[in-house]
Amino acid sequence: MFSKACEYGIKSIIYIASQSMLDRRVKIGEVVENTDSPIAFTAKIVGALVKENIVQSVTGPYGGFYIDKHRMEQIKMSDIVTAIDGDSIFNGCGLGLKECDDEQPCPMHFKFVQIRADLKNMLNSTSILELAEGLKAGESILMR
């Protein structure tokens, strides 16, 4: 469904957000230890998300990654997915056709419309805050 890069990115953001709620900046080493992700690859992905203004960073000693509390509510899952994987999962044709729409539909087009709308809606309405709260409360896991 998502690329590995996207999976690592999402897990990292959720972990960083959960710690930011406790006013803790986290280093990339701590992030990957808590998300079962490869350190260098994940550092690059999180770095890209800094550029996208999804997460913030401070270099040097006592530095690390964090997310402003008021941003957590604004940032949706769809923002992370779009930043890393683009929007093909939302808009691309299920059979890979360049052009495929209601006027010139592929044989699966109308079958996919509903599924994609549901997926889009779910990711658009899921904030990082919500996910981080669930994680902090120990209701879910980020590893295994």
Added chain:
Amino acid sequence: MFSKACEYGIKSIIYIASQSMLDRRVKIGEVVENTDSPIAFTAKIVGALVKENIVQSVTGPYGGFYIDKHRMEQIKMSDIVTAIDGDSIFNGCGLGLKECDDEQPCPMHFKFVQIRADLKNMLNSTSILELAEGLKAGESILMR
């Protein structure tokens, strides 16, 4: 969503089915001309689907691929997807966790449950016959 191999496989099967309804065997060259797919790669994929008993083939002159009419009704989209991409799209964790279920859920688990159930249901209930009929009637396209 699906791999390129899966996209080519699905398009090939729909085209072959549409021609089988006219009692025409089709050669791989005709399949790729009508589905905008790479010939050698697609030949390999369709060959794998022969082994899975999703499509049938005859070698030699006047040979080609075809699908029994009564099989078209039995074969579902989910059979093709599973044969080529496996079942990770139906059962895998959205964040890539090895173990993720109702008891030990990842932060996105319950959000994905419904989406995946809908996708599974859609692919399980869509037969090749239905897609081939729509294509034959010119209601949809396989290229572009």
Added chain:
DNA sequence: TTAATTTAAGACAAATTTATCATAAATGAA
């Protein structure tokens, strides 16, 4: 039987994704 045609199968190559490594830049403490 021979030759032509088509799928079957496996080796090989290119492209993309995933991942690592080395170095630069920024920051803070001593």
Added chain:
DNA sequence: TTCATTTATGATAAATTTGTCTTAAATTAA
């Protein structure tokens, strides 16, 4: 200032997916 620490960046490498090419096997017609 100097040094240690951490993110930022770019080069490189490994793994996977995508794609090609060559040859074998099967089938049919002449």
